[in-house]
Amino acid sequence: MTDTATSSAPNGNNRNVTGESIRLDGVAKRYRGSTTPAVARLDLEIDAGDIVAFVGPSGCGKTTTLKMINRLIEPTEGRIYIGGRDVTAENPDKLRQSIGYVIQSGGLFPHWSVSKNIGAIPRILNWDKKRIAERTEYLLDLVGLDAATFADRLPKDMSGGQQQRVGVARALAADPPVLLMDEPFGAVDPITRARLQDKLIAIQHELAKTIVIVTHDFEEATKLGDKVLILSEGGRIEQFAPPEEILANPASPFVEEFVGSGATLAHLTLTRVRxxxxxxxxxxxxxxxxxxxxxxxxxxxxxxxxxxxxxxxxxxxxxxxxxxxxxxxxxxxxxxxxxxxxxxxxxxxxxxxxxxxxxxxxxxxxxxxxxxxxxxxxxxxxIRGQLATVRDDDAEVGYLDHADGSAPVETPVVAADDDSGTEHVAGGVTPETSVER
The missing domain is CATH 3.10.580.10 (CBS-domain)
Incomplete structure (x- = not known):
């Protein structure tokens, strides 16, 4: 059986989209000696200019799927298309030179300066020095770093957040249409993570690349993703939809459990300061x-x-x-x-x-x-307006529905004595509800 998810929402007419669409057609990955596929047959379409967040439990195949897009991992079967062309037949090294890739902690060459790190792929592509210098200065400004201050620094002389910004700049150096990000903000503190997330959103607003990001954090997925792909074991698609739709209408019990009790508060990550x-x-x-x-x-x-x-x-x-x-x-x-x-x-x-x-x-x-x-x-x-909307959407039977004095459901009261180690239910203690602490 093939899991299918299609992203068909059009991009806004006011965006100058520089990204390209991605299509996975029956892509699977099986490792020798394993009876369970890492990724079952997977069909997925990602629109040009979208950010799509892959999220799911450990072992669901989200990183494997990401790495098959640029063929760091070769698919066992299926075809991968970027911008309509079949990249499964291309030279993998040439392919990776045309796709940006960001990993946790930046992945910078420690003995190279910031400017040399950013210029790595442009040098391979035989860009001239002037073009590389101009691109480096532009990208440092784009990620919020002053070129005069940081261009000649070594990674060891920078904070983790600054290194991660340079990692993003390096991934964008050759102006690739597609950017792959493997848990890029997982190694920084929460404050720095929030700032890096904001910077990525701002960069995307300006460049409109196609970005695929793997994260274990559902809140991060809803904040960054135009759409979120939730995977279960074996790379099975449980839901692929905008964050609002996932929060309002989970497609399966798995999604409902994965989203969890924080769904109401997660709605607050969907409202922007703007x-x-x-x-x-x-x-x-x-x-x-x-x-x-x-x-x-x-x-x-x-x-x-x-x-x-x-x-x-x-x-x-x-x-x-x-x-x-x-x-x-x-x-x-x-x-x-x-x-x-x-x-x-x-x-x-x-x-x-x-x-x-x-x-x-x-x-x-x-x-x-x-x-x-x-x-x-x-x-x-x-926030009050957002929560009111969520409450309206999740409305259940209320007080007025039972205003006739009837009590169709027994009052659920649960308490525990610190000393006795017993639970009290509906005002009384019974042997059946007594528990050991």
């Missing part, structure tokens, strides 16, 4: 006279001022009183600055603002420039 009203913010440049900045803030009715660099990227968010205390705006980089991207989720925004004195977060565009601010009231209002 979907919420963002208020304007007063900005100031380093070295600007404080008097002029204070006057500008007062005229706008603002108590806080976003200090930005020459690219409009935020460095600090001091109060008007702090600005007034010095003759000019200071060059201070606040390491705790609350910032989220327009592509961030409401969960991300709420996490960032809870520990801040400003009562909100600065919002940036795809290149990191400030576009406004978001306060906690706006986020909470959006």
């Amino acid at each position: 979907d919420v009203d963002i208020r304007e913010v007063v900005t100031a440049r380093v070295g600007e006279p404080s008097g002029a900045v204070v006057a500008r803030a007062k005229a706008a009715g603002e108590d806080w001022v976003a200090v930005v660099d020459q690219h409009g990227r935020p460095r600090a968010w001091p109060s008007v009183e702090e600005i007034r205390a010095k003759p000019e705006v200071s060059d201070y980089l606040d390491p705790r600055l609350p910032v989220v991207a327009q592509s961030s989720t409401l969960n991300d925004a709420l996490d960032s603002m809870l520990a801040t004195s400003q009562g909100g977060v600065l919002v940036t565009d795809g290149r990191g420039a400030v576009v406004g601010a978001l306060n906690i009231a706006s986020v909470m209002e959006a």
